[in-house]
Amino acid sequence: YIADMKRRHRWIRGDWQIATWILPFVPGGNKKLQRNSLSLLSKWKIFDNIRRSLVPLAMVVLLIFGWTILQSSWLWSIIIIAIIILPSLINFSWEIVGRKPPEAQLRQHLFVSIRSVASQFVQNIFILICLPYEGYINCDAIIRTNWRMILSHKKLLEWNHSLARSNNTDQSLLATYLSMWFAPFISTIILFYLFTHSAITLIVALPFLIAWILSPAIAWLLSRPLEKPVAKLSAEQNIFLRKIARKTWAFFENFVSLEENWLPPDNYQEHPVARIAHRTSPTNMGLALLANLTACDFGYITTGQMIERTADTISTMKVLERYRGHFYNWYDTHSLKPLPPKYISTVDSGNVAGHLLTLRQGLIAVPDQRIINPKLFYALSDTVRILADKTESNKLIKQFSDDVESACSQQLITLETVHLYVGRFVSYSADIVENFKDEPQSERYWWAHALSRQCRYANDDLVFFAPWLLLNNTPPKFSGLPGIFGIPTIGDIALIETNALPAIKQYYSDDNSKEENAWLDALIAHILMAGKRASRRIEISHRLAEECAELSNMDYDFLFDKSQNLMAIGYNIDEHRRDNSYYDLLASEVRLGIFVAIAQGKIPQESWFALGRQLTNATGTPILLSWSGSMFEYLMPLLVMPTYRNTLLDQTYKSTVQKQIEYGKQRDMAWGVSESGYNMFDSYLNYQYRAFGVPGIGLKRGL
Numbered sequence: 001y002i003a004d005m006k007r008r009h010r011w012i013r014g015d016w017q018i019a020t021w022i023l024p025f026v027p028g029g030n031k032k033l034q035r036n037s038l039s040l041l042s043k044w045k046i047f048d049n050i051r052r053s054l055v056p057l058a059m060v061v062l063l064i065f066g067w068t069i070l071q072s073s074w075l076w077s078i079i080i081i082a083i084i085i086l087p088s089l090i091n092f093s094w095e096i097v098g099r100k101p102p103e104a105q106l107r108q109h110l111f112v113s114i115r116s117v118a119s120q121f122v123q124n125i126f127i128l129i130c131l132p133y134e135g136y137i138n139c140d141a142i143i144r145t146n147w148r149m150i151l152s153h154k155k156l157l158e159w160n161h162s163l164a165r166s167n168n169t170d171q172s173l174l175a176t177y178l179s180m181w182f183a184p185f186i187s188t189i190i191l192f193y194l195f196t197h198s199a200i201t202l203i204v205a206l207p208f209l210i211a212w213i214l215s216p217a218i219a220w221l222l223s224r225p226l227e228k229p230v231a232k233l234s235a236e237q238n239i240f241l242r243k244i245a246r247k248t249w250a251f252f253e254n255f256v257s258l259e260e261n262w263l264p265p266d267n268y269q270e271h272p273v274a275r276i277a278h279r280t281s282p283t284n285m286g287l288a289l290l291a292n293l294t295a296c297d298f299g300y301i302t303t304g305q306m307i308e309r310t311a312d313t314i315s316t317m318k319v320l321e322r323y324r325g326h327f328y329n330w331y332d333t334h335s336l337k338p339l340p341p342k343y344i345s346t347v348d349s350g351n352v353a354g355h356l357l358t359l360r361q362g363l364i365a366v367p368d369q370r371i372i373n374p375k376l377f378y379a380l381s382d383t384v385r386i387l388a389d390k391t392e393s394n395k396l397i398k399q400f401s402d403d404v405e406s407a408c409s410q411q412l413i414t415l416e417t418v419h420l421y422v423g424r425f426v427s428y429s430a431d432i433v434e435n436f437k438d439e440p441q442s443e444r445y446w447w448a449h450a451l452s453r454q455c456r457y458a459n460d461d462l463v464f465f466a467p468w469l470l471l472n473n474t475p476p477k478f479s480g481l482p483g484i485f486g487i488p489t490i491g492d493i494a495l496i497e498t499n500a501l502p503a504i505k506q507y508y509s510d511d512n513s514k515e516e517n518a519w520l521d522a523l524i525a526h527i528l529m530a531g532k533r534a535s536r537r538i539e540i541s542h543r544l545a546e547e548c549a550e551l552s553n554m555d556y557d558f559l560f561d562k563s564q565n566l567m568a569i570g571y572n573i574d575e576h577r578r579d580n581s582y583y584d585l586l587a588s589e590v591r592l593g594i595f596v597a598i599a600q601g602k603i604p605q606e607s608w609f610a611l612g613r614q615l616t617n618a619t620g621t622p623i624l625l626s627w628s629g630s631m632f633e634y635l636m637p638l639l640v641m642p643t644y645r646n647t648l649l650d651q652t653y654k655s656t657v658q659k660q661i662e663y664g665k666q667r668d669m670a671w672g673v674s675e676s677g678y679n680m681f682d683s684y685l686n687y688q689y690r691a692f693g694v695p696g697i698g699l700k701r702g703l
Helices: 004-017 041-068 073-098 106-127 131-152 162-167 173-179 182-197 199-223 235-255 282-298 301-319 346-364 377-388 394-407 415-435 443-463 490-494 501-505 514-551 591-599 607-608 630-639 648-665
Strands: 025-027 031-033 343-347 566-568 570-572 676-681 687-690
Touching: 004 041, 004 131, 025 514, 041 073, 041 131, 041 182, 041 346, 073 106, 073 199, 073 301, 106 131, 106 199, 131 182, 131 566, 162 199, 173 199, 182 199, 199 415, 199 566, 235 282, 235 377, 235 415, 282 301, 282 346, 282 377, 301 346, 301 514, 343 346, 377 394, 377 415, 377 443, 394 514, 415 443, 443 514, 490 514, 501 514, 566 591, 566 607, 591 630, 630 648
Parallel strands: none
Antiparallel strands: 025 031, 343 570, 676 687
């Protein structure tokens, strides 16, 4: 607030320095008077700025005179309050009576109008609280300007950069009181005067005077930076979300398989006829690759599984037919042929490019990953919880769940301890699978197998990088061997030959028995094997990272309209025709594609600013309009794009979610609607698909 008042002080000085330009004649370049060339409107603007600079001072003077000299002190107080608040009330009345859109619901319109007038009312109360200080600042600016203009002729261009001014300002409560000293000072004098001369008037003036005395504290509170909101989820909510994540991964785990050439099928329906849609799109492929990376981060698969699945999918993507680097809109996952018509979708290309570049960074970070995921036991807990939900009381599942919870609560810092736990879980999970062998088609049998696979793959990956864990009967004299304890990263294992072997070889001694030296030989052999395996995995991950970069390199010239700096909806290959429509909204799913293309230097930065930023006020705060008002348009790019607090986009994301929640409550339905299948079938009993959105934040009619 203090910084804002300093800015206003500078503006008022400028207004008063040009005050003479409202006159018919003004000084010319030769210091002689000449006719004023400004229009009547420009003169009126100057006059109005001067008038507004005098309003706070005039209000304060009127209040003081009304309390001390004039009669009917309550009348003058009400007049000042009315001058400040009445315009908002008139505007609210007009909003209710004359500005309701025909298509808007009355309840929604009332909510928006009341929210708007409430915001204006709070602002007006704050103006009233800070009235003496604003009057003092304006008076200081006016007197200072006239002194410099008439007498001193110095510092007429005095100006401080706003950033430097805000950085140099002490923002403590004491500093605020020192800056706004005039308001408490004049309030205390008036309070003392009324207390001694007119106690009855004090009843009217007291609320004003108390507010003015507290105005520095109120301004200080409102000027404090907003604290970053932290999402506080309960234990139950975390468990719920983690189970949703595990079930989501189950789709990719089950359906992205050799049968589908390691490409994700577009969808799977269970009712009325179980059917897999054997087709895929570039967006689907990109999401499947990110799903591998995310599942690895959650601990649902090992680093080895992530690299293997990623390599299989990328190998398939490399043989798919493309056009100038772009994948076609749809492919058959069995034949790998493009589905007619051959079409390039700008959104799909942008999505897969952004997802490939994100995956590339994850692959580059493989050397920094622990050889056993620290989140493994939490991942096992997610799977066993889902299995428990689908099973009545089962002692094996209960025992497994208890042991996993124990492992999660402990800080396991040695490979030996982790290996012990994982080995136990491998045995338990095998028993659980055996327990459900009589119902191989059941859902819980599938989840039992999923749990067993998680345990076995985790154990295999651990032994893959630390094969010395299989060595038995460690001689007591070698219990302190350096360099192979703790939980190393894959990069550490790749360098273990250099870092650990010299120290280990020092344990060879003439005093050793044959068995002890044989044990050392086996240990060194395992270390050499582990180092080679880790180096090979890092090499594969880096190769895959480069392939991701190559696949994300696309030519956008045939999609880009240079005259408008916009991307077309797509390009029909069969007709060699670019679409006549363009993506021209910032709040659309194409945002990621344009962001990536600019980052790659494929299109100019002006393309970002060419996107439309039409706003609506459906939730009381500005929201960028999208086409269909769906979550897909607003939040899909956020899977990989950054967001920055207190920006228009960040505010839009939060307000959109709030609007979706409100709409869901109004219609008594699930919120978060987007493009999806819905309860309508074609002649083959396939669910139909279309975009769903929320009215009020989408431009499309009929939402």
